[in-house]
Amino acid sequence: MMILTLQNAILEMIAKGEPLASTMAELCLRVEAAIPGISASVLAYDGRCLRTLAAPSLPVSYSAAIDNLTAGPSAGSCGTAAYHAEPVIVTDIETDPRWQDYRALVAPIGIRACWSSPIKSGDRVVGTFAFYFRDARGPSNLEQKVVDACVYLCSIAIDREERVMERQRLTYTDALTGLPNRAAFDRVLSGPTVASRRWGILLADIDNLKLVNDTFGHAAGDSLIKVVADRFRAAAEPEFIFRLGGDEFALIMFPEQDLDLSRSATEILAALALPADCDGHVVFPAATIGGAVPEDGLTPDQIRRNADVALYHAKENKRGQYFQFHRGLGTAITRRFRAVRDVSLALSQDRINPHYQPIVRIDTREIVGFEALCRMTTPSGEVIAAAHFQEATKDARVAAELTQRMMTSVARDMRSWLDAGLPLQHVGINLSAADFRAGALRETICKAFDDAEVPLDHVILEVTESVYLGQRDHVVAAEIRALRAEGIKVALDDFGTGFASLTHLLTMPVDILKIDKSFVDRMTPGDAGVFIVEGLIGIASNLGVRVVAEGIESEAQAEQLEKLGCKLGQGYLFSRAVNRVEATTLLRDRAQRPPHQTAANSFVSTQGSLPRH
Numbered sequence: 001m002m003i004l005t006l007q008n009a010i011l012e013m014i015a016k017g018e019p020l021a022s023t024m025a026e027l028c029l030r031v032e033a034a035i036p037g038i039s040a041s042v043l044a045y046d047g048r049c050l051r052t053l054a055a056p057s058l059p060v061s062y063s064a065a066i067d068n069l070t071a072g073p074s075a076g077s078c079g080t081a082a083y084h085a086e087p088v089i090v091t092d093i094e095t096d097p098r099w100q101d102y103r104a105l106v107a108p109i110g111i112r113a114c115w116s117s118p119i120k121s122g123d124r125v126v127g128t129f130a131f132y133f134r135d136a137r138g139p140s141n142l143e144q145k146v147v148d149a150c151v152y153l154c155s156i157a158i159d160r161e162e163r164v165m166e167r168q169r170l171t172y173t174d175a176l177t178g179l180p181n182r183a184a185f186d187r188v189l190s191g192p193t194v195a196s197r198r199w200g201i202l203l204a205d206i207d208n209l210k211l212v213n214d215t216f217g218h219a220a221g222d223s224l225i226k227v228v229a230d231r232f233r234a235a236a237e238p239e240f241i242f243r244l245g246g247d248e249f250a251l252i253m254f255p256e257q258d259l260d261l262s263r264s265a266t267e268i269l270a271a272l273a274l275p276a277d278c279d280g281h282v283v284f285p286a287a288t289i290g291g292a293v294p295e296d297g298l299t300p301d302q303i304r305r306n307a308d309v310a311l312y313h314a315k316e317n318k319r320g321q322y323f324q325f326h327r328g329l330g331t332a333i334t335r336r337f338r339a340v341r342d343v344s345l346a347l348s349q350d351r352i353n354p355h356y357q358p359i360v361r362i363d364t365r366e367i368v369g370f371e372a373l374c375r376m377t378t379p380s381g382e383v384i385a386a387a388h389f390q391e392a393t394k395d396a397r398v399a400a401e402l403t404q405r406m407m408t409s410v411a412r413d414m415r416s417w418l419d420a421g422l423p424l425q426h427v428g429i430n431l432s433a434a435d436f437r438a439g440a441l442r443e444t445i446c447k448a449f450d451d452a453e454v455p456l457d458h459v460i461l462e463v464t465e466s467v468y469l470g471q472r473d474h475v476v477a478a479e480i481r482a483l484r485a486e487g488i489k490v491a492l493d494d495f496g497t498g499f500a501s502l503t504h505l506l507t508m509p510v511d512i513l514k515i516d517k518s519f520v521d522r523m524t525p526g527d528a529g530v531f532i533v534e535g536l537i538g539i540a541s542n543l544g545v546r547v548v549a550e551g552i553e554s555e556a557q558a559e560q561l562e563k564l565g566c567k568l569g570q571g572y573l574f575s576r577a578v579n580r581v582e583a584t585t586l587l588r589d590r591a592q593r594p595p596h597q598t599a600a601n602s603f604v605s606t607q608g609s610l611p612r613h
Contacts, residue, residue, distance in 0.1 A: 399434030517551025
């Protein structure tokens with residue numbers, strides 16, 4: 001009955017997740033209460049040394065003396081039991097040779113005999129459970145049964161602790177490098193260590209990791225990451241080096257003397273520069289590093305963000321070198337960095353989605369298409385237009401991710417509308433200069449819509465004049481011709497705001513011309529804007545290019561545009577940009593139905609081909 005009660009009490013503690021040391025101490029105390037005249041102990045064993053988990057009735061000085069005891073054939077009862085993986089019964093410590101080196105420890109406390117049993121997990125010894133006697137004797141039958149039960153309970157408790165520790169290790173360890181990961185970094189940064197010591201932070205990005213992956217394969221890239229991790233380990237305290245993911249590392253520096261991040265970073269960069277064998281390929285590792293030191297009134301997380309800004313600045317201006325944050329760092333780079341950071345986080349949290357602004361027939365107000373506009377939802381639920389995070393698109397990586405997200409999301413939405421039998425004609429998607437610089441634009445677009453099984457003749461790509469003007473004309477023109485060859489239509493967006501617009505109409509292959517809102521706003525009697533709009537509509541008509549007037553906000557503007565021959569428009573007069581659910585409702589209620597569709601009034605003519613100029 002006593003053993004059953006003991007088992008129930010200890011198993012309950014294990015199930016509740018009580019600390020291992022507390023559980024083992026409770027086990028010892030309950031056994032000692034049930035069997036007078038004995039003291040119990042539990043030691044953990046790591047394959048070499050033992051350390052005390054619980055010994056509540058033994059003097060603290062004795063437990064401290066045997067802590068880190070090396071197991072062996074003559075290492076007392078516990079060390080010998082762990083070494084041989086068998087119980088060791090010493091009935092007289094005074095004469096037993098296995099206690100020769102340890103008799104002096106137990107004689108003053110009246111211990112005459114010791115019986116130790118190995119605790120096993122499978123075939124592996126993970127600890128020992130011992131009874132200490134004050135008489136020179138061995139165990140009784142009852143004590144044998146109690147010890148058998150205790151060894152079993154200890155095995156369960158230690159197994160559970162090892163599983164918990166392994167889960168924790170995996171939670172806080174990067175699998176590739178073995179370094180602490182981002183979760184560990186966040187924990188240290190918010191913990192007591194940085195609050196009690198002088199410190200600084202270095203954030204490092206491996207240079208050209210993508211190039212290594214693309215040229216030699218991902219095995220070489222992984223090898224490069226491990227080489228960099230090893231060289232960081234050699235240069236700083238390993239427990240304060242973190243792999244944050246991808247090519248990103250963080251080092252929290254706790255100097256013994258003066259804090260000199262610049263010197264530390266220079267030493268690290270020099271150590272990195274030695275050639276390395278990466279999966280059979282010779283690679284010269286390099287990194288760009290940004291650093292920051294604590295300032296009065298700033299939290300550790302704000303210091304980290306300062307180091308982020310410094311790293312971003314270094315990648316823009318001093319790649320392969322170190323740059324330290326200072327308060328005079330330009331607001332433009334800070335603003336761009338924050339935009340990149342915010343958009344990257346929103347992308348990872350699925351808070352970037354398309355909203356759809358209808359394009360309508362001005363005469364009937366029927367919807368003939370949508371323009372997909374990028375929107376970011378803040379954690380508080382506020383929807384932010386792309387203009388507010390435009391700086392982020394200057395970063396090629398972020399621009400590519402935004403475009404990919406928009407393409408995938410729009411293709412998914414279009415597929416759902418087609419499946420629902422809604423009269424979807426076209427959706428326009430905006431492209432940036434970065435999209436053309438990145439390359440493989442045609443493949444990216446075709447794959448997104450092919451995967452969703454959306455015919456490409458439903459797709460319109462909207463490109464601003466600034467994209468044309470910011471690139472070499474022949475490069476953009478060649479890309480656009482390749483896209484049009486796939487059946488995709490191209491719209492020249494914000495037309496009239498750039499330079500040499502009419503020249504572009506002659507040299508650039510486009511299907512749709514979108515007159516900028518700034519011209520529509522000036523359509524008042526006597527204003528030259530009216531004549532410009534009228535001229536543009538006439539020129540486009542003669543070239544076989546459809547026209548959409550943007551930014552229509554009043555009935556007067558709509559009426560005047562219709563009189564000038566403009567058949568299609570978009571703007572707040574008809575609808576703001578709405579989310580997918582509201583766009584679905586608009587399509588169902590207001591879309592132009594196929595029987596009414598004509599070449600003249602649809603968004604893009606589906607009868608015959610447009611001129612390829």
